[in-house]
Amino acid sequence: xxxxxxxxxxxxxxxxxxxxxxxxxxxxxxxxxxxxxxxxxxxxxxxxxxxxxxxxxxxxxxxxxxxxxxxxxxxxxxxxxxxxxxxxxxxxxxxxxxxxxxxxxxxxxxxxxxxxxxxxxxxxxxxxxxxxxxxxxxxxxxxxxxxxxxxxxxxxxxxxxxxxxxxxxxxxxxxxxxxxxxxxxxxxxxxxxxxxxxxxxxxxxxxxxxxxxxxxxxxxxxxxxxxxxxxxxxxxxxxxxxxxxxxxxxxxxxxxxxxxxxxxxxxxxxxxxxxxxxxxxxxxxxx
Amino acid sequence: xxxxxxxxxxxxxxxxxxxxxxxxxxxxxxxxxxxxxxxxxxxxxxxxxxxxxxxxxxxxxxxxxxxxxxxxxxxxxxxxxxxxxxxxxxxxxxxxxxxxxxxxxxxxxxxxxxxxxxxxxxxxxxxxxxxxxxxxxxxxxxxxxxxxxxxxxxxxxxxxxxxxxxxxxxxxxxxxxxxxxxxxxxxxxxxxxxxxxxxxxxxxxxxxxxxxxxxxxxxxxxxxxxxxxxxxxxxxxxxxxxxxxxxxxxxxxxxxxxxxxxxxxxxx
Numbered sequence: 001x002x003x004x005x006x007x008x009x010x011x012x013x014x015x016x017x018x019x020x021x022x023x024x025x026x027x028x029x030x031x032x033x034x035x036x037x038x039x040x041x042x043x044x045x046x047x048x049x050x051x052x053x054x055x056x057x058x059x060x061x062x063x064x065x066x067x068x069x070x071x072x073x074x075x076x077x078x079x080x081x082x083x084x085x086x087x088x089x090x091x092x093x094x095x096x097x098x099x100x101x102x103x104x105x106x107x108x109x110x111x112x113x114x115x116x117x118x119x120x121x122x123x124x125x126x127x128x129x130x131x132x133x134x135x136x137x138x139x140x141x142x143x144x145x146x147x148x149x150x151x152x153x154x155x156x157x158x159x160x161x162x163x164x165x166x167x168x169x170x171x172x173x174x175x176x177x178x179x180x181x182x183x184x185x186x187x188x189x190x191x192x193x194x195x196x197x198x199x200x201x202x203x204x205x206x207x208x209x210x211x212x213x214x215x216x217x218x219x220x221x222x223x224x225x226x227x228x229x230x231x232x233x234x235x236x237x238x239x240x241x242x243x244x245x246x247x248x249x250x251x252x253x254x255x256x257x258x259x260x261x262x263x264x265x266x267x268x269x270x271x272x273x274x275x276x277x278x279x280x281x282x283x284x285x286x287x
Numbered sequence: 288x289x290x291x292x293x294x295x296x297x298x299x300x301x302x303x304x305x306x307x308x309x310x311x312x313x314x315x316x317x318x319x320x321x322x323x324x325x326x327x328x329x330x331x332x333x334x335x336x337x338x339x340x341x342x343x344x345x346x347x348x349x350x351x352x353x354x355x356x357x358x359x360x361x362x363x364x365x366x367x368x369x370x371x372x373x374x375x376x377x378x379x380x381x382x383x384x385x386x387x388x389x390x391x392x393x394x395x396x397x398x399x400x401x402x403x404x405x406x407x408x409x410x411x412x413x414x415x416x417x418x419x420x421x422x423x424x425x426x427x428x429x430x431x432x433x434x435x436x437x438x439x440x441x442x443x444x445x446x447x448x449x450x451x452x453x454x455x456x457x458x459x460x461x462x463x464x465x466x467x468x469x470x471x472x473x474x475x476x477x478x479x480x481x482x483x484x485x486x487x488x489x490x491x492x493x494x495x496x497x498x499x500x501x502x503x504x505x506x507x508x509x510x511x512x513x514x515x516x517x518x519x520x521x522x523x524x525x526x527x528x529x530x531x532x533x534x535x536x537x538x539x540x541x542x543x544x545x546x547x548x549x550x551x552x553x554x555x
Contacts, residue, residue, distance in 0.1 A: 075555070083495070083552035084486050134551035141548065163439075163461045165471055167552065168485045169497055172461040175440060176447050176547040179416060180423040184544070187424060203461075205412030206400075206440040211420055225412035225440075226402030230466075234402050244407060254410045 053218035058124040066111035073109040104135035114269040115279025119147040133164030137174025144181035153191040162202020175207035217246035300508040301435040309351035315517035332373030348384035351394030368401035371414035393431040393445040400441030422447035428531035452500040453489035
């Protein structure tokens with residue numbers, strides 16, 4: 001037995017000797033080029049070759065967007081149930097909650113951005129592709145309702161494959177629920193900035209994501225209603241590479257501006273000020 | 288009523304040749320119908336019909352998704368799959384209805400919003416989102432009826448209303464059972480299984496609070512007796528439209544918001 005272990009160790013040692021050290025690499029889903037993973041991470045998940053803005057977790061997004069320790073999460077303990085009694089859905093929910101540490105695909109709460117208070121929502125595509133089921137719908141609706149009541153501007157970071165299939169029609173109705181709450185916030189004069197991140201598609205594009213007073217997108221992210229494969233199936237031909245990218249939607253007039261991640265916080269802060277939302281202490285001094 | 292009929296059996300009925308379409312219902316239910324065309328922005332989408340008519344003498348705005356009865360008609364109306372300009376036409380007519388204090392009656396019958404290059408370029412997502420949001424606060428009563436297929440966001444774009452009725456065999460779903468099976472199980476041939484699991488029948492809709500009313504169909508389905516099914520729809524609207532028109536508009540809007548607000552399955 002001891003000899004066996006010795007053999008394994010020698011083998012590993014010799015193999016390591018032969019092979020050159022290879023750093024972990026990132027292969028970009030847009031340009032297909034590879035870069036050292038560490039470089040991609042240093043840029044907060046931006047491809048060094050083509051500027052594709054990759055996916056962030058809600059926690060990572062929060063860290064680069066709001067003032068340190070300013071985020072107060074709301075409705076944190078809300079959890080989904082299983083309205084259709086869909087096979088394996090419950091198991092999948094609890095498995096994901098355990099492994100990534102959030103209860104569903106969106107985190108909402110209040111925070112300050114360079115001192116200015118905002119209501120914030122961040123979708124997390126790691127949880128069932130950021131799909132919108134009851135919890136996503138309810139949290140976003142409450143976020144808008146709370147913001148309407150308190151006169152807060154809302155900033156939503158969208159990342160979603162669309163409706164949560166496992167919740168069927170209940171999922172579809174979340175589009176109506178969230179859009180209704182956005183509409184009331186808007187009619188009350190509220191400011192809503194929608195930030196489309198990778199990917200923003202389906203029922204989320206066809207509801208609150210597209211309803212921002214201002215719509216920002218990160219470079220090279222996917223934005224669309226129907227999936228690429230579905231459209232290719234309908235028209236029976238290959239679509240151009242840039243179809244449904246942020247730049248495409250910008251050109252077609254559905255995105256106001258494309259903003260790089262490193263500039264986003266400062267752009268948001270400027271836009272808030274342009275709408276009369278100033279850092280808390282400063283505005284108090286003015287009064 | 289056919290409570291025992293499976294979702295799959297109902298899908299066969301709503302896809303049966305000769306199932307009446309909105310174009311056949313309009314002359315049976317309304318008088319003085321004038322069709323209006325175009326969204327004033329891009330074009331006129333034949334997948335959505337809209338116009339003004341009278342219901343028992345009362346002026347109403349009518350908006351509906353158009354299925355064809357044969358291949359030529361279906362080519363013209365794109366198999367009831369609207370482009371963004373269709374939804375924008377609907378919104379234009381809905382705003383006009385609000386301006387002239389006419390109630391709105393929507394007929395839903397679509398496999399879904401069209402998925403194509405032009406639809407994406409012209410903002411399919413934005414068009415649907417806008418309708419959903421704006422219908423929430425339109426200051427005039429809205430009643431929607433699902434005639435056959437209520438496919439996804441394409442149906443919801445005409446589905447934000449004060450009350451939703453389903454024809455007995457109609458379905459309402461987040462995605463076609465075929466699409467559902469291919470996305471979730473990567474196997475479109477399992478559509479029958481999907482149709483049962485998805486909970487898409489009229490009774491399911493009442494149970495989830497999505498629909499308030501089931502309109503009975505003649506024996507074997509609507510296609511067997513156009514007079515009878517039209518009479519049933521007319522009877523429903525004749526009762527519902529005056530009832531909604533009598534309500535204080537602010538109360539009505541609050542109730543409309545609450546109808547959708549309370550749908551969701553979660554715990555805290």
